Amino acid sequence: MFRKVLIANRGEIAVRVMRTLREMDIRTVAVYSDADRTSLHVRMADEAEHVGPSASAESYLRIDRILDAARKHGVDAIHPGYGFLSENADFAAACEAAGIVFIGPSAESIRMMGSKTAARRTAVGAGAPVVPGTDRGGTAEEARAFARQHGYPVLLKAVAGGGGKGMRRVDGDADLESALRNASSEAERAFHDPEVYVEKLIERPRHIEIQLLGDRHGNMVHLGERECSIQRRHQKVIEECPSPLVALHPEMRQAMGEAAIRAARAAAYYNAGTVEFLVDQDRRFYFLEMNTRLQVEHPVTELVTGLDLVKLQVEIADGARLLFRQEDIAWRGSAIECRIYAEDPDNNFLPSPGKLTRLTRPSGPGIRLDGCVYDGWTVPMEYDPLLAKLAVWAATREEAVSRMIRALREYDVGGIRTNIGFFRQILEDPEFRAGNLHTGFIDEFLARNRTPQAPPELAAVAALAAALHASANSARPEPPRATGASRWLDTGRGDLLR
């Protein structure tokens, strides 16, 4: 087994990986940028190496610097976490070339599954269903033939596209030609390429993904699904296992699991990986992409299967065989995860970096918190706003939802804004509780939900707290406002509270 492993990452995932490594009696090496000197992963590690300035392009994304640190500290292996270099085939290859084990799939598998188009080809070759589409531009006649064959609504998409430019929904024959013209000219303006293709539009799709685990000896199992339909701007924010839909239709788990394994086998995949599917309202599923790394939301799978995915990743990378077969995997209870972000839900979800002045963590039965924050830490503005993943486990989904609401009520982060309160509103929503999820859920939720009306006695309590707080802190002369610092929090208790 490895003696020492470098974690080529930061934030909560670096901390998460270190926890398992420590349990495995493996020494940990952190890397850090200028902004992260006092971050938790550096404080927690056995050894640490500075790899550059705050900008990730000059630090966490620098293959040469990460490998220099690995050689200097004499590590046996590198765990890439997620993001940064985790799906970089060149990095995986460079590790192997340097005689350091990359804890993940082979560089070749990453190449085959890393890009959406290459992965789609691999999946189609392996017989996995994909969203029907023409894949390339064509005439209006071809578009009409496709739409009639697969049924409206369809989606027009720019071949060179992205960001919604050149994208049009079409509901019937009558609108097709003008929509094609408009989409095409929009694509021409945006990408200098007027080509537009047609895809079947999946209305109110669910995002359900399958966790895979394979060793280097050809054994592969799936660890069931995670439902990640609750997204904001295409970013998952709540994930759960089991999926409320799959819980009602257990045969879906096996069908999707087998499709995922077929696609991954076509890429000679090993280590942990995830195949993402879109699921339509008739419960048909379509291959979306494969993530060739550990997922952010892996804790919900760990909670219901009782497995430690990081430990398994490390053992597989070390050449071990899987000690269980598909029929040995059991799913027990229900787990939900919320991604706690430094962002302001009352201000259009704008980022909210800054110094934490107060931190109360939820605890008690069934709570798991994977975080990287501590009281007094300044959340850097250079990286993504994920502060922690709050996950709960309970025997049933209903109990898990109640437990999550309870945990969110205990959770208090002061000094910066977070989405903790927003999650509570979503989890209390009847549609969420009923399990009626789809990727547009949050947009619809925001449209139908007004800020909840507080009970009147709370307004009196709030007024009293504000009055006492303001007068307690007004004893000192008012400092200039331009500093941006909180004078209330600096002064603490005042006259009225002595």
Next chain:
Amino acid sequence: MKLSLTIDGAEDHIEIVAPAPACRFCLGDGPERTAHVEAPEPGVYSILMDGRSYEARVEEARGGLVVVIDGYRFEIDVRDPRRWSRRTHGRRTDGVEDVTASMPGKVVRVLVGAGDAVEAGQGLVVVEAMKMQNEMKASRAGKVVAVPAKEGATVAAGEVLVTIE
């Protein structure tokens, strides 16, 4: 002590008759009430009132205080009519407007210079934080009179980026 309040935009007033911990107070023209108040942590108030236990978390935000109780959020501005003048935020009355950073971050682009004429809704400065860019726009047409924002500089939320006349 009598204080004027703005609670979520509505004007009100509160009188603190007896200080904490055995606090007595009147909200608006309502009856005198009693509450037992302790501050176990900075900015955290444990309030026992009518047999119920409340925990209020108070933070300074732009434009006043934010009080959160049991997930409900109140924006409250407190003024002592005798001692404090009403604080002004951002918008001034003299036809001059300060465009401020709506989030802390780094100034990545300054799109205007002093003397430029700007339209309402025109982008002035781009601030970036946590991989997200946010364009600060002019809320009305006018002439740029000052641009304190510098490319590459770090700004706090509420910091003046551009002044328009």
